[in-house]
Structure formats: C-alpha cells, structure tokens
Amino acid sequence: MSQSKIILGAFVPGVLTGAAWRLPEAPKDSFRSFEHYRYIAEKLEAGRFHSLFFNDGVKVDLDPGLEKGPNSVRWDPLVLAPALATVTRHIGLIATASTTYNEPYNVARKYASLDHLSNGRAGWNLVTSLGGGENFNRSEHTLHGDRHERAEEFYDVVSGLWDSWDDDAFVQDKASGTWLDSDKLHLLEHQGKYFQVKGPLNVARPIQGHPVIAQAGSSEAGIRLGARVGELIFTAQQTVEESRDFYENIKGQAVAFGRSRDHLKVLPGISPVVGSTQAEAEAKYQRLQELLDPQSFLSRISKFASLDYDLAELPFDDVVPLPPENFSTDSHPSRQKLVYDLIRRERPTVRQLFDKLTAGGHRVLIGTPESIADDLQHWFEAGAADGFNVMFSGLHAGIDDFVDGVVPELQRRGLFQREYVGATLRENLGLPYRHNRHR
Ligand SMILES: Cc1cc2nc3c(=O)[nH]c(=O)nc-3n(C[C@H](O)[C@H](O)[C@H](O)COP(=O)(O)O)c2cc1C
Numbered sequence: 001m002s003q004s005k006i007i008l009g010a011f012v013p014g015v016l017t018g019a020a021w022r023l024p025e026a027p028k029d030s031f032r033s034f035e036h037y038r039y040i041a042e043k044l045e046a047g048r049f050h051s052l053f054f055n056d057g058v059k060v061d062l063d064p065g066l067e068k069g070p071n072s073v074r075w076d077p078l079v080l081a082p083a084l085a086t087v088t089r090h091i092g093l094i095a096t097a098s099t100t101y102n103e104p105y106n107v108a109r110k111y112a113s114l115d116h117l118s119n120g121r122a123g124w125n126l127v128t129s130l131g132g133g134e135n136f137n138r139s140e141h142t143l144h145g146d147r148h149e150r151a152e153e154f155y156d157v158v159s160g161l162w163d164s165w166d167d168d169a170f171v172q173d174k175a176s177g178t179w180l181d182s183d184k185l186h187l188l189e190h191q192g193k194y195f196q197v198k199g200p201l202n203v204a205r206p207i208q209g210h211p212v213i214a215q216a217g218s219s220e221a222g223i224r225l226g227a228r229v230g231e232l233i234f235t236a237q238q239t240v241e242e243s244r245d246f247y248e249n250i251k252g253q254a255v256a257f258g259r260s261r262d263h264l265k266v267l268p269g270i271s272p273v274v275g276s277t278q279a280e281a282e283a284k285y286q287r288l289q290e291l292l293d294p295q296s297f298l299s300r301i302s303k304f305a306s307l308d309y310d311l312a313e314l315p316f317d318d319v320v321p322l323p324p325e326n327f328s329t330d331s332h333p334s335r336q337k338l339v340y341d342l343i344r345r346e347r348p349t350v351r352q353l354f355d356k357l358t359a360g361g362h363r364v365l366i367g368t369p370e371s372i373a374d375d376l377q378h379w380f381e382a383g384a385a386d387g388f389n390v391m392f393s394g395l396h397a398g399i400d401d402f403v404d405g406v407v408p409e410l411q412r413r414g415l416f417q418r419e420y421v422g423a424t425l426r427e428n429l430g431l432p433y434r435h436n437r438h439r
Pocket residue numbers: 054055056057096125126127128129130144215216217218219220221222223234235236269331332333334335389
C-alpha cells in the first residue's frame with residue numbers, strides 16, 4: 001500500500017459478463033448508443049471514480065462463441081473518449097492503442113490531442129494486442145518477443161514526440177507577430193530497429209506533460225515494460241498472495257529502472273455483483289449465469305486463455321484434468337498461467353470453473369457493500385493492490401449497485417475519496433507531472 005486511499009478505475013467495454021444484455025430490463029443496442037456510455041461516465045464521475053478505461057482489439061474473433069458473445073464489435077476508444085471528455089469534467093479517460101498495429105507518430109498525436117481536449121485527463125493503455133495481423137497485411141500475429149521489443153521502442157518514440165515542444169514554446173506575441181519560439185522546439189531524430197522518426201510532433205506538449213501510461217503485461221517481457229514505463233498497471237490476480245508477489249515484483253523492477261515505487265499503481269481487476277444481502281447478490285449472479293451459454297462461453301475462455309484443451313468438450317460435473325506440466329503460448333501467456341494455476345490449486349469441476357471465470361480470469365466478488373468493501377480493504381492493506389479496475393456487468397444496474405452501495409461504504413471507512421483532489425488524471429492518481437526531458 002503506497003498511498004492512503006484506494007484508486008478505482010472502471011473497465012468499460014461494450015458489455016462485460018457475457019449475458020447481461022439478455023436480461024429483460026437491459027436496453028438493446030447499448031453498444032452503439034452514446035447515451036449508454038454517457039450514463040456510465042456520468043454515474044462513475046458522480047461516484048468519484050478515478051478513471052474509465054476502454055479496452056480494445058483490432059480483430060473480431062471468429063470462434064465458436066461468436067454468435068453468443070457480445071464483445072465482437074465496439075467503437076474505437078479514441079473516438080469515444082473525446083466525446084466523453086465533452087460531457088465530463090474530472091474522470092480520467094484511458095483509451096487502448098496497440099503498439100503492434102499502429103505507428104508511433106499517429107498515437108503520440110491522438111493522445112496529445114485527447115489530453116488537450118479533456119484538460120489533462122488522457123491515458124494510454126499500451127498493448128501489444130492479442131491478435132490481428134490478418135487485418136494489417138500479415139498472415140499471422142506478430143510473435144510475443146518481437147511485439148514487446150517493438151513496444152519498448154514504440155513507447156520511446158511516442159514519449160520523445162510528446163517532448164517536441166517546451167511548455168511555453170507558443171508565445172503568440174501579437175506585438176512582434178511571433179507565434180512560436182523555435183528555440184523551444186526539439187527534433188527527435190529517432191533512428192532505431194523498428195522506427196525512423198524525425199519529429200517534431202504537430203501538437204503542443206500535453207497538459208499532463210505526458211498522458212498517463214496504463215499497461216497490463218504479466219509475462220516476463222510484459223512486466224519489464226510495465227516496470228519501465230507503466231504508471232497504472234492492470235492485472236488479473238486470483239489470490240491476495242499472488243497479487244502481493246506481483247505487486248512487489250513489478251515495483252521492485254521499477255525501482256531498478258530508477259523509478260519510485262509510488263509512481264506506478266497496481267490495479268487488479270474485480271467484477272462485483274452487489275446485493276443488499278448475500279442471498280440477493282448470489283441470486284443476481286445466478287440470474288446472469290443462467291443466461292450465459294456455457295458451451296460457447298467455455299470455448300471462448302479456453303481460446304482466450306490459450307488452454308491446451310477445450311473446456312466445453314468436458315462433462316460439466318467432471319473435475320477439470322490437471323494441465324500439462326510444460327505449457328506455453330505466444331498469445332496470452334499470463335492468462336494461461338492464471339487459469340492453469342487455478343485448476344491446480346482448487347481442482348474445480350467444469351461447472352465451478354465456469355462460475356469463477358465469467359470475468360475472464362478477474363475475481364468475481366459476490367456480496368453486500370460491506371463484504372465487498374472488506375475484501376477490497378484487505379487486499380489494499382495487505383499490499384496486494386493500490387486500487388482496483390472494476391468490471392461491471394454492462395448493465396446500468398450493476399454500476400448503480402456499486403456506486404450507490406460499495407463506494408459510500410469505502411468512503412465511510414476513509415478508504416476512498418469523497419472529492420477529486422486534483423485537476424488532471426495524474427494529480428488524481430498521485431502521479432507526478434512529466435517534465436520535458438529537454439528542460
Ligand atoms: C485488465 C486488462 C485489460 C487488458 N486490456 C487489453 C486490451 O484492451 N487490448 C489488448 O490487446 N490487450 C489487453 N490486455 C492484455 C494485456 O495487454 C497483455 O497483452 C496481456 O495481459 C498479456 O500479457 P503478457 O504478454 O505479458 O502475458 C489486458 C489485460 C488486462 C489484465
């Protein structure tokens with residue numbers, strides 16, 4: 001625990017736990033309704049959430065679960081986030097962009113623009129992508145090692161471009177007719193393995209110096225990148241012990257890179273289902289589970305976590321077989337490990353695993369505002385988290401339950417902010433302004 005209060009970010013894809021869209025009260029077409037996102041942003045801002053995070057990919061998974069799963073299409077977060085910036089004032093807006101399937105100049109420019117548009121509330125979730133080569137002139141997805149090598153250099157170019165101008169370069173002196181001071185311009189002249197970029201960027205330096213960098217790698221290469229450049233670290237962790245190990249590991253590596261432990265915040269994901277009693281919360285979850293098609297869900301999760309077997313092909317009440325001793329994947333090694341560890345530790349039946357994995361490997365917390373606050377407090381005080389990335393069911397009710405129930409309970413305990421403390425996302429997260437390297 002490196003600060004006195006919990007950070008809360010929201011994970012906002014189109015719809016999350018798979019089946020919420022089927023509830024009779026769920027509005028149709030919310031995934032293509034700006035009003036849906038606007039409601040979420042306004043509600044979470046009223047609940048003093050630090051940030052909204054929009055995940056993203058660059059392909060549609062044409063797998064057996066395609067027809068049942070609601071996550072095949074979504075708006076580009078870099079189009080949605082600016083729209084939400086105009087209807088909110090405090091909440092951070094963290095959009096995902098891939099370093100594998102973009103050019104650094106475009107990315108630097110878009111996030112610098114978003115930072116200006118939102119008055120310093122932009123964040124970039126830096127990902128290497130879980131697939132998509134077929135949409136970018138390649139026959140397959142770039143290899144894990146190459147993706148990470150490119151990502152390291154990509155970040156260096158983007159952050160270098162953000163330092164193209166001193167903060168006070170644009171003097172706009174009407175008397176002399178001088179618009180900018182060219183002594184305050186810095187060419188990047190980057191010549192690397194993947195990129196040759198001269199610069200400068202054609203956007204002024206971002207309000208925060210640099211937008212906040214979010215990152216979610218959990219493999220060796222992923223953690224290294226997070227430790228070097230990440231400021232918000234998203235992670236999936238099933239036990240407090242594992243999360244504490246991860247927390248110490250990534251913060252230790254950050255210190256070895258010359259950074260302060262406090263300048264990266266670790267946010268494990270949680271998916272809460274809140275009821276006024278435990279029984280009510282469990283009934284809400286059961287209602288969702290009954291609407292989820294187990295076969296297609298299990299196939300999808302098997303593929304997402306790169307399992308060596310398809311869980312959907314196993315009898316529902318059988319104990320899941322022990323995973324292979326030696327396993328590896330090029331797609332999502334950390335999630336593969338998380339699921340295999342869970343199978344080894346708990347020896348669940350397929351049904352029990354199905355109930356545990358509906359948030360894709362993030363913990364599903366079913367309880368009352370008090371019991372969920374107890375859990376979050378425990379993880380926070382145990383040094384396993386600086387805060388949490390909260391994944392809602394996609395329904396407005398799931399968000400309302402958390403904001404109206406768990407948030408006030410955390411505030412009552414002095415664990416969560418009652419007001420935003422700063423003007424920018426950095427200030428609200430307790431992260432320092434990023435000074436220009438040429439200063
Ligand atoms: C909470 C969370 C959100 C993520 N969001 C995205 C995303 O939007 N797009 C993406 O391509 N990968 C996303 N990822 C995957 C990570 O960026 C990373 O590729 C993955 O965890 C595999 O990391 P590793 O290669 O270091 O194992 C997310 C991971 C987590 C834990």
